[in-house]
Amino acid sequence: MEQQHHHQELIQTLLDCVLACENCATACLHEEMVKEMAGCIMLDRDCGDICSQAARLLQRNSAIAHQYLVICEEICRMCAEECGKHDAEHCQLCAEACTRCAEACHAHHEPVTQD
Structure with a gap:
C-alpha cells in the first residue's frame, strides 16, 4: 500500500x-482547418491512451510499470513537440501537461530489460 x-x-x-x-484532441476536431490538426489529434489520442495505461x-504495482514509463516519456515528448507548434490555447496547455508528464516519467522510469 505504501x-x-x-x-x-x-x-x-x-x-x-x-x-x-x-x-x-476534442478541441482540434472543432478547428476550421481540422485536416491540418490531424497529426496533433493522432498524437493526443496515443499520448492519452499510453498515459492512462501507465x-x-x-x-496496480505492475512489475513492468517503471519500464513502461520509458514509452510514456517518449510519446509525451512527441505530443508536446507537436502541440507546441500550434497557437491554440488548448494545444499550448496540452504541450505544457505533456512536458510535465515526460519529465515525471523520466524521473521514475527504469531501463527496459528482459529476464
Missing part, C-alpha cells in the same frame, strides 16, 4: 496529461 502512495503524484500527473490530451500499471 508503494501506491509513493506513486500518487506521478499517477495524478499522468491523469492530468490524459485529460489535457483529450481536451486538445497510471493503471502504477496503481
